[in-house]
Amino acid sequence: MTIRVTIWNEFVHERKHANVAEIYPQGIHAAITEGIGRIEPDFSIRTATLEEPEHGLTEEVLQETDVLLWWSHARNHLVQDEVVERVCSRIYDGMGFIALHSALNSKPFRKLMGTTCQIKWREADDKERIWVIDPSHPIAEGIGSYIDIGYEEMYGEHFDIPIPDELIFVSWFTGGEVFRSGVTYRRGRGKIFYFRPGHQEVPTYHHPDVLKVLANAVRWAAPRHGAMPRYGNSAPIDFV
Amino acid sequence: MTIRVTIWNEFVHERKHANVAEIYPQGIHAAITEGIGRIEPDFSIRTATLEEPEHGLTEEVLQETDVLLWWSHARNHLVQDEVVERVCSRIYDGMGFIALHSALNSKPFRKLMGTTCQIKWREADDKERIWVIDPSHPIAEGIGSYIDIGYEEMYGEHFDIPIPDELIFVSWFTGGEVFRSGVTYRRGRGKIFYFRPGHQEVPTYHHPDVLKVLANAVRWAAPRHGAMPRYGNSAPIDFV
Amino acid sequence: MTIRVTIWNEFVHERKHANVAEIYPQGIHAAITEGIGRIEPDFSIRTATLEEPEHGLTEEVLQETDVLLWWSHARNHLVQDEVVERVCSRIYDGMGFIALHSALNSKPFRKLMGTTCQIKWREADDKERIWVIDPSHPIAEGIGSYIDIGYEEMYGEHFDIPIPDELIFVSWFTGGEVFRSGVTYRRGRGKIFYFRPGHQEVPTYHHPDVLKVLANAVRWAAPRHGAMPRYGNSAPIDFV
Amino acid sequence: MTIRVTIWNEFVHERKHANVAEIYPQGIHAAITEGIGRIEPDFSIRTATLEEPEHGLTEEVLQETDVLLWWSHARNHLVQDEVVERVCSRIYDGMGFIALHSALNSKPFRKLMGTTCQIKWREADDKERIWVIDPSHPIAEGIGSYIDIGYEEMYGEHFDIPIPDELIFVSWFTGGEVFRSGVTYRRGRGKIFYFRPGHQEVPTYHHPDVLKVLANAVRWAAPRHGAMPRYGNSAPIDFV
Numbered sequence: 001m002t003i004r005v006t007i008w009n010e011f012v013h014e015r016k017h018a019n020v021a022e023i024y025p026q027g028i029h030a031a032i033t034e035g036i037g038r039i040e041p042d043f044s045i046r047t048a049t050l051e052e053p054e055h056g057l058t059e060e061v062l063q064e065t066d067v068l069l070w071w072s073h074a075r076n077h078l079v080q081d082e083v084v085e086r087v088c089s090r091i092y093d094g095m096g097f098i099a100l101h102s103a104l105n106s107k108p109f110r111k112l113m114g115t116t117c118q119i120k121w122r123e124a125d126d127k128e129r130i131w132v133i134d135p136s137h138p139i140a141e142g143i144g145s146y147i148d149i150g151y152e153e154m155y156g157e158h159f160d161i162p163i164p165d166e167l168i169f170v171s172w173f174t175g176g177e178v179f180r181s182g183v184t185y186r187r188g189r190g191k192i193f194y195f196r197p198g199h200q201e202v203p204t205y206h207h208p209d210v211l212k213v214l215a216n217a218v219r220w221a222a223p224r225h226g227a228m229p230r231y232g233n234s235a236p237i238d239f240v
Numbered sequence: 241m242t243i244r245v246t247i248w249n250e251f252v253h254e255r256k257h258a259n260v261a262e263i264y265p266q267g268i269h270a271a272i273t274e275g276i277g278r279i280e281p282d283f284s285i286r287t288a289t290l291e292e293p294e295h296g297l298t299e300e301v302l303q304e305t306d307v308l309l310w311w312s313h314a315r316n317h318l319v320q321d322e323v324v325e326r327v328c329s330r331i332y333d334g335m336g337f338i339a340l341h342s343a344l345n346s347k348p349f350r351k352l353m354g355t356t357c358q359i360k361w362r363e364a365d366d367k368e369r370i371w372v373i374d375p376s377h378p379i380a381e382g383i384g385s386y387i388d389i390g391y392e393e394m395y396g397e398h399f400d401i402p403i404p405d406e407l408i409f410v411s412w413f414t415g416g417e418v419f420r421s422g423v424t425y426r427r428g429r430g431k432i433f434y435f436r437p438g439h440q441e442v443p444t445y446h447h448p449d450v451l452k453v454l455a456n457a458v459r460w461a462a463p464r465h466g467a468m469p470r471y472g473n474s475a476p477i478d479f480v
Numbered sequence: 481m482t483i484r485v486t487i488w489n490e491f492v493h494e495r496k497h498a499n500v501a502e503i504y505p506q507g508i509h510a511a512i513t514e515g516i517g518r519i520e521p522d523f524s525i526r527t528a529t530l531e532e533p534e535h536g537l538t539e540e541v542l543q544e545t546d547v548l549l550w551w552s553h554a555r556n557h558l559v560q561d562e563v564v565e566r567v568c569s570r571i572y573d574g575m576g577f578i579a580l581h582s583a584l585n586s587k588p589f590r591k592l593m594g595t596t597c598q599i600k601w602r603e604a605d606d607k608e609r610i611w612v613i614d615p616s617h618p619i620a621e622g623i624g625s626y627i628d629i630g631y632e633e634m635y636g637e638h639f640d641i642p643i644p645d646e647l648i649f650v651s652w653f654t655g656g657e658v659f660r661s662g663v664t665y666r667r668g669r670g671k672i673f674y675f676r677p678g679h680q681e682v683p684t685y686h687h688p689d690v691l692k693v694l695a696n697a698v699r700w701a702a703p704r705h706g707a708m709p710r711y712g713n714s715a716p717i718d719f720v
Numbered sequence: 721m722t723i724r725v726t727i728w729n730e731f732v733h734e735r736k737h738a739n740v741a742e743i744y745p746q747g748i749h750a751a752i753t754e755g756i757g758r759i760e761p762d763f764s765i766r767t768a769t770l771e772e773p774e775h776g777l778t779e780e781v782l783q784e785t786d787v788l789l790w791w792s793h794a795r796n797h798l799v800q801d802e803v804v805e806r807v808c809s810r811i812y813d814g815m816g817f818i819a820l821h822s823a824l825n826s827k828p829f830r831k832l833m834g835t836t837c838q839i840k841w842r843e844a845d846d847k848e849r850i851w852v853i854d855p856s857h858p859i860a861e862g863i864g865s866y867i868d869i870g871y872e873e874m875y876g877e878h879f880d881i882p883i884p885d886e887l888i889f890v891s892w893f894t895g896g897e898v899f900r901s902g903v904t905y906r907r908g909r910g911k912i913f914y915f916r917p918g919h920q921e922v923p924t925y926h927h928p929d930v931l932k933v934l935a936n937a938v939r940w941a942a943p944r945h946g947a948m949p950r951y952g953n954s955a956p957i958d959f960v
Contacts, residue, residue: 655956
């Protein structure tokens with residue numbers, strides 16, 4: 001069955017900074033679209049950005065989305081609360097949600113976590129190596145023992161998130177830090193995956209293993225057709 | 241070390257309904273104060289209620305609180321958002337939080353969970369038996385294999401919460417339902433315990449085992465003196 | 481990709497007791513083969529039983545097995561330790577393992593758990609209702625809010641297992657007990673699912689929802705093609 | 721209440737190698753005894769070693785032990801199976817168990833885990849920094865954001881253990897690896913903590929923070945006085 005993917009990007013850095021535009025001329029969302037589409041040609045992918053009406057995330061778009069990817073950084077505070085509610089509501093209803101890099105500060109991710117999502121960070125000359133902690137997890141399928149990202153922004157523990165349901169990746173940084181860089185959660189009927197790397201000034205979203213992880217994650221996060229739980233006042237149910 | 245406990249109660253049903261007042265003449269908060277104080281005389285317990293200024297939860301009170309218990313039902317929507325922020329902020333900073341029964345719909349609990357916290361429920365003639373799932377947990381200390389509550393309001397699965405960090409109790413109801421009735425979470429440096437029983441029309445907070453669980457939970461949720469994580473921009477740290 | 485399934489059954493009760501033979505004339509393994517094969521025609525299913533040489537679980541059979549289902553009860557102690565080692569070794573290498581009902585006392589399951597796997601139990605006139613605790617889990621796909629099994633042997637908490645990686649189902653029994661009846665674990669690269677119902681004297685393995693759960697579980701437990709971790713003495717790895 | 725601690729050490733390296741003897745002249749067990757005894761003077765500590773009759777772990781000693789620490793490396797295979805059974809049985813009954821460093825290959829730890837417990841490792845010139853992942857955990861109490869161990873043997877992921885119940889520490893190594901270096905499990909009524917550092921050729925057990933972690937872990941792992949679950953054939957229980 002075709003999985004319908006929407007890749008959301010605030011799309012600010014790429015248009016303001018020449019060094020970012022050089023790496024992602026059409027935007028991070030375009031690079032991910034192209035990259036995971038190559039791996040999984042049957043994904044049906046669309047994109048949406050901050051400056052579109054309703055940020056491109058109308059009720060109709062969300063209803064037609066199985067998995068939403070989200071990259072944001074500089075404009076997290078400009079995302080309308082109404083859209084945040086709509087996104088979370090659709091996640092509770094089963095839509096998958098993949099938060100990328102600095103999207104740990106996005107409104108939907110913080111609302112879903114219920115914590116501050118704070119971190120240590122550093123823009124310097126760190127290299128990142130991502131170790132596979134759970135080699136049996138479908139999100140790690142096709143990945144070796146580790147992924148060498150090379151230069152990346154550093155994010156370090158403590159990462160103020162709830163204890164993850166699953167810990168799939170842990171990052172090592174040259175400067176001496178570690179980070180839980182691939183974690184999953186369930187909220188309502190929706191599956192959530194956070195993946196750390198993706199600083200706008202390095203070509204992380206052109207890295208084959210990063211794209212493979214994202215493609216795996218989309219497949220993992222796609223909704224299952226379980227019964228919708230019924231809530232509220234309930235009479236006892238007789239055995240048939 | 242003395243643990244400083246604040247027991248918060250919306251204190252509405254007890255003043256409006258004679259049948260509730262008969263069970264809890266001074267309010268649910270008074271019954272819990274008396275009950276856990278008898279078990280742990282070194283707890284320093286105060287109470288607070290909805291109608292007090294700032295609901296009795298000023299910054300000063302929260303700073304002097306190690307563990308906050310919270311009972312609410314009919315007036316969840318009247319709790320001021322500013323107080324909710326203050327409570328959650330203090331939890332992130334280490335204060336323990338114990339949500340009781342219908343407080344699953346309280347603003348602080350829902351904010352901490354990031355889910356709808358919906359349930360099935362029924363006010364009828366169900367009896368409840370609470371089974372100990374984790375006999376090694378400090379919150380189950382001194383409890384037998386199960387607690388027979390007797391008549392109680394039914395709450396049934398699916399309970400729309402994040403996957404608990406720890407599952408300590410599961411309830412069985414006469415009418416055919418089960419419920420994860422004792423669960424823990426960590427948010428920031430704070431520990432959270434949700435405990436299901438406690439309908440206002442039955443004498444649950446006079447039950448010795450229920451009070452024992454609450455006293456255990458207070459002790460478990462009291463803050464630890466770990467280091468405050470430092471967040472934000474960080475230079476590499478040299479080995480000494 | 482075709483999933484290769486082996487269904488192992490001690491196949492004792494069905495040949496000794498007329499009431500069991502009436503329900504499962506060809507054995508429990510045959511009923512499951514027929515039942516899940518109807519749901520998933522692309523599964524490639526074979527069976528094996530206790531009395532075959534090496535219990536039908538030669539190295540070759542295991543190498544050609546993606547997921548092994550295991551039903552046992554009366555003859556757990558007669559399973560050869562060498563075969564147990566072989567089965568566990570293959571699980572560590574990625575083979576899925578589904579332990580059914582009384583197989584909680586089987587040698588492989590107990591070795592994988594590292595606990596006693598003890599339970600409460602009762603053969604009486606209990607009915608069982610299995611509630612879905614995790615409606616987003618692929619093993620619950622296509623199942624409603626609960627499964628009514630009807631008459632079954634009772635298994636009650638405390639169930640002496642490690643804390644499950646995932647809790648998917650909880651059972652309610654007429655007599656007043658609850659049980660964690662659908663739980664998952666990972667051991668090495670292998671995924672494990674334990675599913676409670678399946679007493680030999682009731683037609684549980686003819687129940688459509690039970691068969692659906694087992695078919696889902698096979699699909700979930702099938703090996704992923706992650707990298708084989710390399711262990712042992714390791715030189716530092718340069719960034720490329 | 722006094723916690724009764726037994727520190728078990730195979731005590732081989734310290735007597736064979738001058739460089740080890742220089743660091744631990746009376747053995748690793750003596751260093752830990754002295755170190756945690758200074759932090760928690762009310763612990764009642766005894767030691768036991770491989771060469772004693774029954775390795776010093778008679779039924780009587782175990783019955784009088786609340787928490788057992790275990791260091792072993794070169795002689796794991798010489799530990800008698802009967803003693804291993806006795807140790808595990810006492811853990812199931814509530815005794816805490818703290819496995820140190822290379823004790824991941826000890827017979828009791830592997831039996832409790834049900835996995836191979838394999839790792840990557842390297843004896844070279846790595847330094848280790850241990851990051852606190854769960855600052856609210858009692859085992860991390862009094863520890864800062866991280867512990868700098870300095871030179872240590874490297875252990876790297878993948879670490880072939882079951883998914884931990886709690887992940888408290890993650891190690892960073894100079895050479896590019898990470899490791900889940902502080903993890904907890906429950907088996908039966910017993911609590912288990914594994915703590916990574918502790919190579920015999922470096923003075924790790926003289927490090928104040930390492931000793932603080934061990935003292936915290938002893939307190940955390942001490943048995944709780946929950947009800948002993950009753951297993952086996954059980955009649956329905958009437959509500960009182």
